[in-house]
Amino acid sequence: MTLMKLFPTPVEMVPLERLYLNHNLRAVRDPSRAFVYTNFIASLDGRIALECPRTGTAVVPGEIANPRDWRLFEELAAQADVLLTTGRYMRQLARGDAQAILPLSEEPAYQDLRDWRRAQGLAAQPAVVVLSASLDIPLMEPLIGRHGRVYIATGSDVDAARIGAIEAQGARVIVAGQGRRVRGQALIEALRGEGLNLIYSTAGPKVLATLLSDRVLDRLYLTQVHRVLGSESYDTLVEGQRLYPPADVQLHSLYYDAPGEASPGQLFASYAVTPL
Ligand SMILES: NC(=O)c1ccc[n+]([C@@H]2O[C@H](COP(=O)([O-])OP(=O)(O)OC[C@H]3O[C@@H](n4cnc5c(N)ncnc54)[C@H](OP(=O)(O)O)[C@@H]3O)[C@@H](O)[C@H]2O)c1
Structure with missing residues (x-):
């Protein structure tokens, strides 16, 4: 399982396994601040999710999702x-419509990653933060059972009774923003206060908009599958207000995954978000 590393040069073949583990985020981050990163897979025409005809909810289309x-x-x-996730994902999980449970996977293929965490002295699973304005969040018990530390992040417009009800289930509420929405800077500061410094958003376009507009994202990982999907109803990378100024990024790494029997080929890119 190899890929062609195109950037940084020299161009060379590299193994897929450990590719991003070797980015070594825990070692390269500035210890005086958090490191916030996210990851998306998109079609060539920029679709990250399409409506599933069976359930009517948006999911990552099977035509682009792939094991590599x-x-x-x-x-x-x-x-x-x-890990950052969302109230919407929790509702999808409760209905049985979610694409997958949150990482780390317990499949044998990922045993090396579980071993790696243990060797680093990390908890078996990362903690989880669920961002939600609605606080309509079902199914917390299995999440707490698996990930241990679970936080619900919301805005200040939340009443004490609702906080009490959530905390009675074993999750902690983080108030990080005014009104009902979470603000990126307040969230990252609160997580740092909990000793959580490597912050991976597995969430979608609204959370990415929050992280970019509040200028807290450090790195964007983006897989671009060489396939055009079309469709009138779709999600793309960012959803929210226009960014003033726009967020610029610099290419950090680029790998070419050549077409295979089941795949049209794809590019694995990562970008460093340029600070203002
Ligand atoms: N292709 C990919 O790589 C990829 C990656 C991630 C997600 N997706 C897709 O994108 C779609 C949306 O995913 P998503 O729900 O994870 O992400 P999202 O669009 O970023 O977030 C949606 C939900 O998160 C909560 N939320 C977001 N920003 C918030 C803020 N600033 N303050 C408070 N709450 C906030 C809200 O929950 P409440 O409704 O509970 O208030 C909102 O409904 C899905 O179809 C998913 O499959 C694709």
Whole structure:
């Protein structure tokens, strides 16, 4: 399982396994601040999710999801102190419509990643933060059972009774923003206060908009599958207000995964977000 590394040069063949583990995020980050990263897979025409005809909810289309990309998604998760997810994902999980449970996977193929975490002295699973304005969040018990530390992040417009009800289930509430929405900087500061410094967003376009507009994202991992999907109803990378100024990024790494029997080929790119 090899790929062609195109950037940084020299161009050379590299193994897929450990590709993103070798980015070594825990070692390269500035210890005086958090490191926030995210990962998306998109079609050539920029679709990250399409409506599933069976359930009517948006999911990552099977035409682009693939095990090689998933391996890298898991390698990024293995390095995290905490995963960001959303109330919407929790509702999808409760209905049985979610694409997968949150990493780290317990499949044998990912045993090396679980071993890697243990060798680093990390908890078996990263902690989880669920961002939610609605606080309509079902199914917390299995999540707490698996990940241990679970936080619900919301805005200040939340009443004490609701906080009490959530905390009675074993999750902690983080108030990080005014009104009902979470603000990126307040969230990252609160997580640092909990000793959670490697922050991996597995969430979608609204959370990416929050992280970019509040200028807290450090790195974007983006897989671009060489396939055009079309469709009138779709999600793309960012959803929210126009960014003023726009967020610029610099290419950090680029790998070419050549077409195979089941795959049209794809590019694995990562970008460093340029600070203002
Ligand atoms: N292709 C990919 O790589 C990829 C990656 C991630 C997600 N996706 C897809 O993108 C779609 C949306 O995913 P998603 O729900 O994870 O992400 P999202 O669009 O970023 O977030 C949606 C939900 O998160 C909560 N939320 C987001 N930002 C918030 C903020 N600033 N403050 C408070 N709450 C906030 C809200 O929950 P409440 O409704 O509970 O208030 C909102 O409904 C899905 O179809 C998913 O499959 C694709």
